Amino acid sequence: MSNPSRPGGPLPRIDEESKGFWEACERGELYVQQCGDCELLRHYPRALCPDCLSSRITWKRCSGSGTVYTFTVVYQNQAPGFRGRVPYVLAYVELAEGLRMLTNIVGCAADSVRIGMAVEVHFEDVGHGVSLPMFAPLGSVADSKGA
Amino acid sequence: MSGLEDAGIAGVFEHPTRWAPDKTQFQIHAESARGALDDAGLSIRDVDGLLSSGLSPIGLMYLAEHLNLHPRFHDSTNIGGSSFVAQVLHAAAAIAVGLCEVALITYGSKASSDRFAVGTGGLSGGDPADQFEAPFGPTVMNSYAMVAQRHMHEFGTTPEQLAEVAVTMRRHAHRNPLAKFRDPITVDDVLASRVVSSPLHLLDCCLITDGGGAVVVASKERLRDTRNPPIGILGGSEALRHTALGKRDLTEIAAAQSGPAAMKMAGVGCADIDMCMIYDSFTITVLATLENLGFCARGEGGAFVGDGRIGLGGELPINTDGGGLSSNHPGMRGIFLVIEAVRQLRGECGGRQVEDCEVALCHGTGGMLGLRHSGATLILGRS
Numbered sequence: 001m002s003n004p005s006r007p008g009g010p011l012p013r014i015d016e017e018s019k020g021f022w023e024a025c026e027r028g029e030l031y032v033q034q035c036g037d038c039e040l041l042r043h044y045p046r047a048l049c050p051d052c053l054s055s056r057i058t059w060k061r062c063s064g065s066g067t068v069y070t071f072t073v074v075y076q077n078q079a080p081g082f083r084g085r086v087p088y089v090l091a092y093v094e095l096a097e098g099l100r101m102l103t104n105i106v107g108c109a110a111d112s113v114r115i116g117m118a119v120e121v122h123f124e125d126v127g128h129g130v131s132l133p134m135f136a137p138l139g140s141v142a143d144s145k146g147a
Numbered sequence: 148m149s150g151l152e153d154a155g156i157a158g159v160f161e162h163p164t165r166w167a168p169d170k171t172q173f174q175i176h177a178e179s180a181r182g183a184l185d186d187a188g189l190s191i192r193d194v195d196g197l198l199s200s201g202l203s204p205i206g207l208m209y210l211a212e213h214l215n216l217h218p219r220f221h222d223s224t225n226i227g228g229s230s231f232v233a234q235v236l237h238a239a240a241a242i243a244v245g246l247c248e249v250a251l252i253t254y255g256s257k258a259s260s261d262r263f264a265v266g267t268g269g270l271s272g273g274d275p276a277d278q279f280e281a282p283f284g285p286t287v288m289n290s291y292a293m294v295a296q297r298h299m300h301e302f303g304t305t306p307e308q309l310a311e312v313a314v315t316m317r318r319h320a321h322r323n324p325l326a327k328f329r330d331p332i333t334v335d336d337v338l339a340s341r342v343v344s345s346p347l348h349l350l351d352c353c354l355i356t357d358g359g360g361a362v363v364v365a366s367k368e369r370l371r372d373t374r375n376p377p378i379g380i381l382g383g384s385e386a387l388r389h390t391a392l393g394k395r396d397l398t399e400i401a402a403a404q405s406g407p408a409a410m411k412m413a414g415v416g417c418a419d420i421d422m423c424m425i426y427d428s429f430t431i432t433v434l435a436t437l438e439n440l441g442f443c444a445r446g447e448g449g450a451f452v453g454d455g456r457i458g459l460g461g462e463l464p465i466n467t468d469g470g471g472l473s474s475n476h477p478g479m480r481g482i483f484l485v486i487e488a489v490r491q492l493r494g495e496c497g498g499r500q501v502e503d504c505e506v507a508l509c510h511g512t513g514g515m516l517g518l519r520h521s522g523a524t525l526i527l528g529r530s
Contacts, residue, residue: 009282009284010269010277010281010282011282012277012278012279012281012282013273013277013278014278015275015278017275018275018278018279032393040392041392041393042392042393043279043390043392043393044275044276044278044279044390044393046275050392069297069397070293070294070296070297070300070397070517071293071296072289072292072293072296072344072345072346072347073342073344073345074284074286074289074344075341075342075343075344075345076267076286076288076343076344077267077268077269077284077286077289078264078267078268078269079268079269079284079286080269081284082269082284085284088284090283090284090285090289090293091293092293092397092517095393098393098394099392099393099394100390100393100394100395101279101393102279102280102283102285102390102518103283104283104284115296115297115300116300126282132282132283134283
């Protein structure tokens with residue numbers, strides 16, 4: 001499993017609305033929010049359902065599997081933490097639950113990524129109590145917690 | 148009647164600079180203001196509305212101070228590079244209800260000489276969605292590249308078809324003495340340039356330059372005294388697209404909403420448009436915009452831009468100045484869409500003039516196409 005080191009890369013600025021998501025990632029679990037009233041699924045998490053404005057939040061555990069909806073192999077990014085990491089793969093993965101999530105595809109050669117490719121979540125421990133949900137080709141993830 | 152007929156474009160000015168290490172950003176604003184007011188035949192003392200974008204959070208007050216203006220209408224909307232297209236509409240609406248009579252819209256940027264990585268730096272922090280994006284390393288360009296990749300997958304669009312856009316813009320730039328890059332390029336040149344963010348190559352990307360410009364929008368009464376024929380604002384509309392809870396279709400862009408709404412307000416259809424100024428941050432932006440405005444069906448943009456259709460002399464000439472791909476791109480190009488459209492409608496474009504140009508469409512795209520972006524459409528006409 002490739003484990004791109006990311007010294008100096010941005011860490012998520014976890015806030016009151018998002019901490020449930022990130023705490024689950026730290027446990028190696030992927031969740032999306034669901035409205036407790038109208039049952040609308042949403043990503044990213046937020047305190048109020050934007051459809052019915054309900055504050056009742058439930059969390060739905062995702063299977064962690066999905067497919068690549070689109071991607072790009074990035075050869076240039078001057079931002080700290082990425083300059084030395086190129087090429088890397090930025091992608092939207094469509095989760096089995098139907099929502100698309102921005103992520104990185106890891107665990108395979110960048111030029112082997114294709115739209116429609118089956119992937120599964122791979123949590124990368126980046127320190128500071130944060131694990132990022134990245135995705136790797138289905139079947140390539142041996143240990144879901146930062147292999 | 149939309150009410151917009153109470154206002155018109157009185158003057159425009161494109162700052163000729165592409166590299167201005169010897170100037171300040173506000174100096175470029177001021178020189179652009181002088182140029183547009185001179186073009187309009189109006190005085191700085193006539194200005195009672197000030198609009199700008201790309202400034203610091205309350206930078207509009209500093210800009211007013213720099214120009215020693217005391218306006219009664221202000222607007223510093225920032226929806227990315229389309230902001231200035233939207234601001235022409237805002238200025239016209241403000242004039243229509245009497246909030247001001249002479250609105251000055253200015254832009255100035257030193258993106259190039261300040262070495263600002265417009266498209267391939269990290270994205271700014273602080274908004275809630277950033278924590279779900281920034282750790283994965285998106286850049287502005289990546290967000291357009293992901294739309295291109297999806298477009299190619301869904302519709303069979305080819306890198307050659309995308310390259311055709313860059314080749315056409317360069318052909319136009321060849322006829323624009325102000326354009327930064329004027330030497331013709333071929334599809335092969337585009338495909339041979341390095342891939343920056345797949346599937347987009349270096350020559351699929353707009354330039355980074357310094358630059359600026361200004362537009363003066365004035366009331367019908369004030370347009371009576373202007374130096375050049377006023378240009379009518381026939382219609383306009385704006386839209387935003389974002390991740391939509393994780394459900395957005397990336398090939399549907401803001402133009403799908405703002406384009407038809409603007410044309411409806413103007414009482415025109417695609418067949419009535421003589422030329423378009425389309426924000427060409429990347430080649431894919433042009434393809435996606437043409438489809439979403441309705442000039443062709445979704446997925447047919449690749450074929451549409453071939454056969455010389457979007458070139459001078461073609462059915463729908465686009466970006467006759469050479470666009471952001473070859474003329475200039477100081478970070479927020481929207482104002483140049485309006486400026487060139489006005490020059491075309493006035494018939495001032497010499498060797499790159501579109502014949503019988505009576506109605507022009509400007510469409511600005513701002514932000515990150517595949518993450519969140521704005522669209523602003525403006526229909527201009529000889530009045």
